[in-house]
Amino acid sequence: xxxxxxxxxxxxxxxxxxxxxxxxxxxxxxxxxxxxxxxxxxxxxxxxxxxxxxxxxxxxxxxxxxxxxxxxxxxxxxxxxxxxxxxxxxxxxxxxxxxxxxxxxxxxxxxxxxxxxxxxxxxxxxxxxxxxxxxxxxxxxxxxxxxxxxxxxxxxxxxxxxxxxxxxxxxxxxxxxxxxxxxxxxxxxxxxxxxxxxxxxxxxxxxxxxxxxxxxxxxxxxxxxxxxx
Amino acid sequence: xxxxxxxxxxxxxxxxxxxxxxxxxxxxxxxxxxxxxxxxxxxxxxxxxxxxxxxxxxxxxxxxxxxxxxxxxxxxxxxxxxxxxxxxxxxxxxxxxxxxxxxxxxxxxxxxxxxxxxxxxxxxxxxxxxxxxxxxxxxxxxxxxxxxxxxxxxxxxxxxxxxxxxxxxxxxxxxxxxxxxxxxxxxxxxxxxxxxxxxxxxxxxxxxxxxxxxxxxxxxxxxxxxxxx
Numbered sequence: 470x471x472x473x474x475x476x477x478x479x480x481x482x483x484x485x486x487x488x489x490x491x492x493x494x495x496x497x498x499x500x501x502x503x504x505x506x507x508x509x510x511x512x513x514x515x516x517x518x519x520x521x522x523x524x525x526x527x528x529x530x531x532x533x534x535x536x537x538x539x540x541x542x543x544x545x546x547x548x549x550x551x552x553x554x555x556x557x558x559x560x561x562x563x564x565x566x567x568x569x570x571x572x573x574x575x576x577x578x579x580x581x582x583x584x585x586x587x588x589x590x591x592x593x594x595x596x597x598x599x600x601x602x603x604x605x606x607x608x609x610x611x612x613x614x615x616x617x618x619x620x621x622x623x624x625x626x627x628x629x630x631x632x633x634x635x636x637x638x639x640x641x642x643x644x645x646x647x648x649x650x651x652x653x654x655x656x657x658x659x660x661x662x663x664x665x666x667x668x669x670x671x672x673x674x675x676x677x678x679x680x681x682x683x684x685x686x687x688x689x690x691x692x693x694x695x696x697x698x
Numbered sequence: 699x700x701x702x703x704x705x706x707x708x709x710x711x712x713x714x715x716x717x718x719x720x721x722x723x724x725x726x727x728x729x730x731x732x733x734x735x736x737x738x739x740x741x742x743x744x745x746x747x748x749x750x751x752x753x754x755x756x757x758x759x760x761x762x763x764x765x766x767x768x769x770x771x772x773x774x775x776x777x778x779x780x781x782x783x784x785x786x787x788x789x790x791x792x793x794x795x796x797x798x799x800x801x802x803x804x805x806x807x808x809x810x811x812x813x814x815x816x817x818x819x820x821x822x823x824x825x826x827x828x829x830x831x832x833x834x835x836x837x838x839x840x841x842x843x844x845x846x847x848x849x850x851x852x853x854x855x856x857x858x859x860x861x862x863x864x865x866x867x868x869x870x871x872x873x874x875x876x877x878x879x880x881x882x883x884x885x886x887x888x889x890x891x892x893x894x895x896x897x898x899x900x901x902x903x904x905x906x907x908x909x910x911x912x913x914x915x916x917x918x919x920x921x922x923x924x925x926x927x
Contacts, residue, residue, distance in 0.1 A: 495727050501724075505757060505767075509762060518767055533738060534734055535742070536737035540768070541767070642731065642899050669871040670869055685896055
């Protein structure tokens with residue numbers, strides 16, 4: 470994959486959404502609703518929906534649900550454009566991705582300006598090593614299962630989202646909306662973030678630390694178990 | 699279309715999501731996330747994604763956005779199954795739907811146990827007459843444009859959602875999550891609604907009357923302008 474086309478002093482242009490069998494619908498379409506609406510005023514952005522192949526990708530996973538939907542990719546791993554921002558949703562399938570997906574993530578993330586993960590999307594990213602030495606958060610209902618995938622990650626329990634440099638990880642499902650609006654506030658200013666939240670009639674989390682669900686599911690911080698050289 | 703297969707004393711089995719060009723992604727996938735997760739424990743439910751044809755349907759509308767996604771229908775208007783529950787999302791395309799879509803809505807809604815609309819999905823429904831004489835709410839940013847489509851509807855401004863009998867209408871975009879969780883609470887009990895909200899790490903609106911966005915956009919009630927005989 471080519472290096473990002475986004476010079477550091479310009480707004481991001483090329484967004485990507487990674488999907489895979491068993492991705493969580495709202496993990497994807499929460500953040501994407503923000504980016505879709507961003508494109509109402511920022512007409513020069515594009516978003517690629519990227520998967521292993523161009524076949525529609527279902528949210529279904531191993532018979533767990535009886536209800537699922539299929540989304541059409543625009544690009545495969547072979548022809549995905551260089552990206553400035555990549556969004557990785559979680560989902561039951563995120564614990565069980567194909568080696569070629571994990572290799573694509575491993576190759577792609579170092580080229581990005583920004584990585585945004587939702588839910589156990591951070592566990593998926595952690596499996597590839599791209600979160601080693603970083604602070605991150607993840608799904609709260611499946612906290613222990615998620616953090617086990619990243620022994621070199623500092624897992625922060627009480628967080629709606631965590632920013633560590635250019636990597637923004639969020640808590641479960643609807644937290645993906647908050648992390649994306651927080652990233653918009655950082656990148657474009659708070660006024661636009663408020664405007665996009667109002668369009669979505671969404672009340673943003675008061676701060677990144679406002680996370681009632683770490684209490685609901687009794688989650689505790691898990692520092693990195695392996696020292697990074 | 700055949701009558702609903704849902705006897706009034708049984709749980710709903712057959713859900714439908716209506717999509718059309720220019721539907722709003724999160725209007726659809728907020729409620730659908732609830733239904734997808736409902737199917738983790740209620741394995742006997744199904745959800746049909748229904749459109750004019752089986753071709754993938756894009757969220758794009760007349761060049762307003764530069765970013766859109768495409769979803770694959772499972773059924774067309776010609777072969778959609780009998781439904782217990784229909785979800786109608788809004789979106790920019792919802793102001794400008796094809797006559798055959800409006801006829802399908804007109805024919806289908808009387809057969810339903812429950813209609814749930816999101817955002818200007820209620821304006822679309824109002825155009826077909828199925829909301830005549832009902833109380834309803836709709837998108838707050840586009841309040842005046844929306845209510846103009848339903849002169850025989852009692853439009854309630856300060857409402858996250860409105861229930862009038864078997865018709866549940868919600869405010870904009872993320873309010874679709876709240877109305878669906880409220881419907882779940884009514885149909886299956888509050889415990890399951892809380893459980894589904896926690897899975898989504900979503901803080902439910904305190905009540906149907908909790909609606910800060912009617913203030914943001916200075917919306918006012920619009921009683922029905924035409925008397926229903």
